[in-house]
Every structure is written in structure tokens, then in C-alpha cells.
């Protein structure tokens with residue numbers, strides 16, 4: 001994020017802090033004085049996914065992939081996102097799996113991919129689909145499976161759903177979607 005963009009957020013947050021404390025404006029109390037600046041910086045991090053180059057993250061290599069046609073699974077990838085309706089945290093874990101068809105990626109790339117989409121304004125359904133679709137597009141694997149378990153602060157804190165409840169979403173492609181046995185294998189690995 002550019003300096004002037006950070007400053008715009010700072011100004012908006014400063015106003016917001018005045019309003020929520022029922023103040024008319026003026027100087028923020030000491031503990032809050034650096035908050036707009038810090039918040040703008042944090043936002044730049046939380047929403048850095050908009051600048052992510054997905055093709056670069058998913059640069060594939062073909063060496064080492066030959067004859068490997070079993071499921072590659074990375075479990076419990078941390079997810080930190082924000083809902084687009086309230087800008088409230090969504091946090092949980094993702095399980096990402098694919099069955100290579102001659103192309104593989106470094107395993108750390110799967111969590112980078114999840115981050116690239118999580119660090120945007122999201123709904124959990126779209127986040128799940130975007131990760132699965134990106135893998136499908138760039139790796140052209142035999143199958144893809146993505147399962148996200150997440151908690152939504154906007155729902156829990158306002159009593160719309162019970163505290164501690166997880167929302168589960170899945171996005172499946174290829175044989176992981178179409179072959180019952182492969183699908184069951186993914187679901188048991190993910191749960």
C-alpha cells in the first residue's frame with residue numbers, strides 16, 4: 001500500500017475512534033494516539049492479498065512429479081481473513097489436496113496460496129472456491145480438494161450463531177469430486 005493510501009485509512013480510523021467514544025473530535029487520548037497509524041499498517045497486511053501474483057506463487061515444477069499420482073495433502077493451514085460484510089475476522093484452518101498430473105508445487109506454496117486469497121475481503125465460500133480454482137487452473141491436476149473450517153466473529157459475537165461453532169465449506173474438482181472413493185479419502189483426511 002502507498003503512503004497516501006495509508007494516510008487515508010488513518011484519517012478514517014481517527015474519525016471512527018472519535019465517533020465510537022462519543023467525542024466531538026480533537027485530540028485522541030494517549031493510548032489511542034498511535035492507533036490509526038497502527039491500524040492502517042495492520043490493514044495493509046490483512047489486505048495484502050489484492051497485490052498477490054497467483055501465477056508466481058504457483059510456479060510449477062515437473063521434475064519429481066513423474067509417476068506420482070497419489071493425493072498430496074497439506075492439513076491445518078492457518079486461515080486469517082475478514083468477512084466482506086462487517087470487516088470482522090474469519091479464522092480457522094484449511095486442508096488443501098491435489099492429485100498431480102505431471103506438475104507439482106512446493107508444499108509451502110499451498111499455504112501462500114491460501115494467504116493470497118484470505119488476505120482480502122471475503123465470504124468463506126468464495127475463499128474456498130478461489131483456492132481450488134487457482135490450483136485447477138495452474139496445475140491442471142487430476143483432482144483438487146479444499147476444505148475450510150472457520151469461525152466468524154461477526155456471527156459469534158452478535159449471537160447469530162453459537163460461540164465456537166465452525167462453518168465448513170468445500171470446493172472439489174476432478175476425480176476428488178467425481179469418484180466416491182477418492183472423495184471419501186479426501187474427506188476423511190480433512191476431518
Ligand SMILES: [Zn+2]
Nearest residue numbers: 083085086154
Ligand atoms: Zn460478517
